[in-house]
Amino acid sequence: MSVVNKAGYAKHFRFGELPVAEPMQRSLAVLFAAQSEAWTSHGSAIRYWAALASFTRFVSEQDEPPADLDGLGGALLKRWRASKIATNTGKSTLSNIRTLLQRDERLQEGPAAEEIARRVPGLAPSKQSYAVGERQLVVGTAQRQFRTALLRIVENRSLLERWRAGELAPGERDWRLGGLLDHLARTGDVPRCRSGTPSSWRTLGGTSPQATWGRLFLSRSELTALAVLLTDRFAWNLATYDRMPAPSAAPSAGESRNTTYQVLVEKRRASGGRWYSTENVTDTGADSPGRLITQALQATTPARELAASLAPGTDLLMCARTARPGRTNKNRDRPQPLDLLVFGISKDDAKLWAKVHKLSGSPFQRVRRTTVTREGRPLQHTRRTHESVYVLPDKGVQEASREVFEAGAAEALAQAREAVFGGHLTSEADPAHEPSATVDCSDETTSPWPDGRGGCGADFLLCLACPNAHVHPGHHPRLAHLHRQLVGLHSALPGNDADAARRRDPLLRLEDLRRKVGPAAWTAALARASDSDRAVVELVLKGDLAP
Secondary structure: OEEEOOOOOEEEOOHHHOOOOHHHHHHHHHHHHHHHOOOOOHHHHHHHHHHHHHHHHHHHOOOOOOOOHHHOOHHHHHHHHHHHOOOHHHHHHHHHHHHHHOOOHHHOOOHHHHHHHOOOOOOOOOOOOOOHHHHHHHHHHHHHHHHHHHHHHHHHHHHHHHHHOOOOOOOOHHHHHHHHHHHHHHHOOOOOOOOOOOHHHHHHOOOOOOOOHHHOOOOHHHHHHHHHHHHHHHOOOHHHHHOOEOOEEEEOOOOOOOEEEEEEEEOOOOOOOOOEEEEEEEEOOOOOHHHHHHHHHHHHHHHHHHHHHHOOOOOEOOEEEOOOOOOOOOOOOOOOOEOOEEEOOOHHHHHHHHHHOOOOOOOHHHHHHHHHHHHOOOOOOOHHHHHHHHHOOOHHHHHHHHHHHHHHHHHHHHHHHHOOOOOEEOOOOOOOOEEOOOOEEOOHHHOOOEOOOOOEOOOOOHHHHOOOEEEOHHHHHHHHHHHHHHHHHHHHOOOOOOOHHHHHHHHHHHHHHHHHHOHHHHHHHHHOOOHHHHHHHHHHHHOOOOO
């Protein structure tokens, strides 16, 4: 069967080559065809085909392989799951096979259906964000390479425009160079001859790409450097660059010197047809995000103009001149080369760029993750994806959050301590302790709330939080009555009452004390509360009883 991608290219898959019986081959082909109706790229088909190849190989290795899908048993599927669940690649394979098998009506009930219905855990992030020094190395490398290319192209394009305007004197080197640049701009290459050293090369100053076609066009490596910078700034996916149109520009509202670009960002895997989003980026100066868009347009203008002349209507931003013309992309989901021009950034481009600059692996996933975590908000993805895929698993975020968590834990502990009885429970009164309206105090000179004269400045409700407080059974009736009164006030008065905070913490401490004494003993103590206890409690709550 064949799968046709959005560009109209077909990719063929031969189910007769799968190492299982013909009935199962046919059943899998039906499921694959039904699933393919939602695909718009060969990438999805290739991933599912790889999963099928792995699954059928596993089935064929069983002692008694089933002839068709209705022969799949729960035990076989358990072994299949166990063989794949440990790795990200295995989880992806499990998920794809699960999606296909759920379509088969014969697998809707029974042990096999129960096994298929089991959720596949999410993938563990394989990349982490860059540390500050690592990011500076990668981005700095890209900045140096792209800036060199940008200055070269801007200078030569300026010379070409002067030549076309007739501003150069005929016969001079710049005039001869301008003619060569005009040929280069129209054809993508400088004039060449079969033998000897052409005078044009002497005018150009050499035969290297930078001296010849590189005067107006980015190389694939320089285009990759630009993509690294764009990813660092905007967190765009690598695949986005394949089909990103050149941004349209308009003056900013109320500003004549600033330019706002509309950038169309494509996400081919977005569901529901929501493949495109528009981002507005403003160039307000050298350090603004929009300045990089301005520079990208400047660096790619000659290539985009040539592409438009070769195929009218073509205006993709990420365009470079290849040093190896005639090659096509095996990946038909990516734009095909146009004569000497190539579009977008391939995974091989990314790996080669990192290798040439002696960096560890393709930088794009890590640069994107670094930007997303640095911005602290979703970029081209949902809030759930932002938190579960980018923020929470990232070691850099975890390290940076450690102090925040520690501060939060310390604050929570302090609040918890405020809500518990801070003194000591004793079985009897100590004559050495000084009685107060609520507790006995062992030493008011070491009070956490001194009055400035060597004594204690706390009110009697705050005594319940003091480490010098001692409560014996003789205090229980009065404290039980105080607890009942505070409960009544808490339910009767509004929460924004001026005295709410003063009542709330003592009530929580008495709740804690009640749990420690025991509900039964506490209720019995309440029944023993005397008129004197009730009078003292009334004075304490009114604040008429000085500490």
